[in-house]
Amino acid sequence: MSMLDKYIRAVFGLLLTASTAANIPLSFAAADNAELNGATRLSTQEIKSVFANVIDQAEVQDAAATTAVNHWYADGRFVNQWSAPHRSGKVTGRWRALNAQRCIVIESGLPDRIGKEACAPVYRRGQTYFSLNPDGSVHGKHTLTPFDPSVN
Numbered sequence: 001m002s003m004l005d006k007y008i009r010a011v012f013g014l015l016l017t018a019s020t021a022a023n024i025p026l027s028f029a030a031a032d033n034a035e036l037n038g039a040t041r042l043s044t045q046e047i048k049s050v051f052a053n054v055i056d057q058a059e060v061q062d063a064a065a066t067t068a069v070n071h072w073y074a075d076g077r078f079v080n081q082w083s084a085p086h087r088s089g090k091v092t093g094r095w096r097a098l099n100a101q102r103c104i105v106i107e108s109g110l111p112d113r114i115g116k117e118a119c120a121p122v123y124r125r126g127q128t129y130f131s132l133n134p135d136g137s138v139h140g141k142h143t144l145t146p147f148d149p150s151v152n
Contacts, residue, residue, distance in 0.1 A: 056143070093107045102121075
């Protein structure tokens with residue numbers, strides 16, 4: 001996997017793979033991941049509620065020293081600022097909840113991914129949220145804080 005691919009995965013904690021872009025369903029092996037012991041997969045409605053007007057501080061687990069700050073808006077927009085040791089960027093797009101997964105469509109910031117929907121489940125344990133890779137390993141740990149979008 002190239003460094004750019006690692007950074008792209010770091011941006012969202014979502015699956016940005018050719019199979020999701022082609023709308024081919026993926027299976028997840030989350031049950032095999034010890035880090036998810038005691039975690040609960042969010043339903044479609046929970047994803048809609050949890051990600052409405054929050055700031056998401058993400059720690060990427062599979063790309064060393066990569067972090068992201070995501071603003072998830074209740075109206076379906078998102079803005080992402082990501083940072084790695086030698087690179088950083090901004091990505092914007094739309095999000096929705098579908099079939100107990102958070103789905104995103106990129107509108108700017110990653111030209112090769114614009115217009116391609118990618119979806120992945122989200123799990124919660126306590127106040128920590130987890131996004132997954134295709135193999136079921138944890139991609140990112142996320143801490144959410146509500147915000148008032150009328151102030152931003």
